[in-house]
Amino acid sequence: MTDNHDKPLTGKIALVAGATRGAGRAIAVELGAAGATVYVTGRTTRQKVSEVGRSTETIEETAELVTHAGGEGIAVPTDHLEIEQVRALVERIDREQGRLDVLVNDVWGGNKLLDFDTPVWELDLERGLRMLDLGVKTHLITSSVALPLLVRQPGGLVVEVTDGTAESNRTPRNNLYYDLAKNAPIRMAYLLAEELRSVGGTAVAVTPGFMRSEEMLDGFGITEETWRDGIKVHRHFALSETPVYVGRGIAALAADPERDRWAGQALSSGQLAKEYGVTDADGSRPDVWAYMAAEAAAPGTEVSMHGYR
Numbered sequence: 547m548t549d550n551h552d553k554p555l556t557g558k559i560a561l562v563a564g565a566t567r568g569a570g571r572a573i574a575v576e577l578g579a580a581g582a583t584v585y586v587t588g589r590t591t592r593q594k595v596s597e598v599g600r601s602t603e604t605i606e607e608t609a610e611l612v613t614h615a616g617g618e619g620i621a622v623p624t625d626h627l628e629i630e631q632v633r634a635l636v637e638r639i640d641r642e643q644g645r646l647d648v649l650v651n652d653v654w655g656g657n658k659l660l661d662f663d664t665p666v667w668e669l670d671l672e673r674g675l676r677m678l679d680l681g682v683k684t685h686l687i688t689s690s691v692a693l694p695l696l697v698r699q700p701g702g703l704v705v706e707v708t709d710g711t712a713e714s715n716r717t718p719r720n721n722l723y724y725d726l727a728k729n730a731p732i733r734m735a736y737l738l739a740e741e742l743r744s745v746g747g748t749a750v751a752v753t754p755g756f757m758r759s760e761e762m763l764d765g766f767g768i769t770e771e772t773w774r775d776g777i778k779v780h781r782h783f784a785l786s787e788t789p790v791y792v793g794r795g796i797a798a799l800a801a802d803p804e805r806d807r808w809a810g811q812a813l814s815s816g817q818l819a820k821e822y823g824v825t826d827a828d829g830s831r832p833d834v835w836a837y838m839a840a841e842a843a844a845p846g847t848e849v850s851m852h853g854y855r
Contacts, residue, residue: 578617
């Protein structure tokens with residue numbers, strides 16, 4: 547017999563929007579490991595690869611990993627910019643489950659549009675607007691369509707996945723469009739928390755740290771097995787984390803009966819790890835955002851990484 551203490555999300559229904567790979571996939575798998583039924587969405591399937599996807603990572607594979615972890619994974623191909631597709635997705639969840647307990651908005655795909663440290667007058671307008679579509683409009687559409695189902699019973703949770711903490715994002719991030727795309731989910735979580743409070747729900751924003759996603763590893767020409775070679779290129783690699791880390795943190799958050807104490811806040815994977823006692827896949831507990839805050843508070847000083855990993 548399965549102990550529900552080991553699977554605290556048994557009977558819960560989750561939707562992870564943008565679960566093809568990276569953080570979204572790991573979040574879905576860890577929710578499944580906690581016993582949830584998880585609907586996973588994305589545009590890359592075994593039949594079709596999106597313009598930012600890769601055939602080696604599909605939503606079908608994510609669903610299989612969720613089931614293998616101990617939950618039930620259900621893959622639904624969805625373009626979250628297409629309102630009717632999102633409506634069909636939510637109608638299916640309603641028809642099959644009659645409820646939605648956790649919504650994770652992780653849709654992104656804008657990294658290939660990113661022009662680092664480029665002033666707005668030199669940026670291609672269409673590329674910039676596409677980034678906002680992918681990082682903001684998708685989240686708005688998904689929340690607007692899914693929330694009527696989520697609020698049907700009290701206790702619903704919305705997680706807005708972003709990049710950066712509220713503190714770190716007070717300084718410019720890469721370029722204007724990227725900054726807007728990554729600050730918007732933080733503000734959305736705050737506003738959604740205010741609205742959900744009256745129906746017993748909550749919302750938070752969550753950021754991974756220096757995450758070793760497939761895309762990042764490819765960009766640095768390394769693998770998960772050789773990731774320490776990246777420290778020679780970027781010293782913050784010493785505090786990097788796998789996508790599993792944020793996945794475990796969010797699963798623990800979803801299982802916390804008192805999670806409404808976090809309502810409207812922007813949390814990091816490092817914060818969640820300390821609060822809930824979770825670790826990364828290798829047993830470490832890195833906290834790169836706290837480390838960078840310490841660096842910012844002591845300009846010109848080399849801050850020891852001891853205590854941050």
